[in-house]
Amino acid sequence: MLELLATRYAYVAFIVLLSVGLYMVIASQNLVKKVIGVNLFQTAIFLFFVASAYVEGGAVPVVPKDSAGPTEVIVSPLPHVIVLTAIVVGVALTAVGLALIVRIYTEYGTLREDVLREVRSDD
C-alpha cells in the first residue's frame, strides 16, 4: 500500500489536486474562486500527462545532431506537446470566463453565486 503510493506519488498528487479543484468549483460562492478552481483542476491533469511521459534515468527531449538517432533513454516529448497546447487554450478560456464575470458584476453588482441567484429570481 505504502509502496504503491510512494512509486506513484505524482498520480496521488494528481488525484488530490483534481479533488481540490472540483471542491472549489462546487463549494466556492465567489465566481473568481470558481475560475481559479477550474485552473487548478487543469494543472492537475497536466501533472498526470507529464508524469506519464517521465522515464527513470532519462534525459530531456533534446536529440543530438547526428543522424544515427539518440543513444540514451529520453523522456517522451509527445505528452509535453499536448500539455503546451492545453496550457495556452486554458488561459484563453480563463480570459473569456473572467470577462463574463466582469460583465456579470456590471449587470448585477455582485460576484457571489447565492446573491446572484436571489437577484435573478427577483427579476
Next chain:
Amino acid sequence: MTPLEVALIAFVLVTALATALFRDVLSAIIVFGAYSLGMAIIYTVLLAPDVAMTEAAISAGVTTILLLLTIAKTVRPSTDALFESVNVPAVLTVGAFALVFGAAVLPAIPAIGAESAPVWSNPEVTQYYLENTYAETGVQNTVAAVLAAYRGFDTFGEAVVVFGAAVAVLLVLDREVFA
C-alpha cells in the same frame, strides 16, 4: 521518490488547499501564483523544461495578471475571517470521488518512470519522433519540432482559438478596441 520531490509535492498540496480555503480572493490569487510556480518546478524535475517554462510564464504570469485585473475591475470582498467555512456535503462528495477514482486508477497504472509507463506501451511512436526529428526538421528540441513542424496545423488551430477568445472577451465587455 527523492526528498526534493516530496518537498515539492507537499508545497503544491499545501498551496492548493490554501487557495481553496482563503476567504480573501486576493490572498487566494497570490497563493495560486505560488502554486503554479511549484508546479513549474515539478515539471522541471520530471524532465519537461518546455512545459515548465510555459507554466511559469502563462499560468503563474498571465493567469495571475488576468485574475488581478478582474478583482481590480470588480470587487474584493472585505472580510475578517481568514478562512472560508468548509462546505461539508461538498467535501464528502469530492472525498468520495477521490477515493473511488484513486482506488480504481492507482493500482491500474505502472509506477512513475517505469519501463511500462503508459507512454511506452507503444514505443514505436515516440521512438519515431526521437530518431527522425533532427533529420526531418533540423530542430534538436523534439517538443518544439512536433509543435511547430509535425503538428503545425494544430498549433495554427490553437492560435485561432486564442483569437476567438480575444474576440469573445471584447464582445462580452462591449468594446470594439483594447483599452
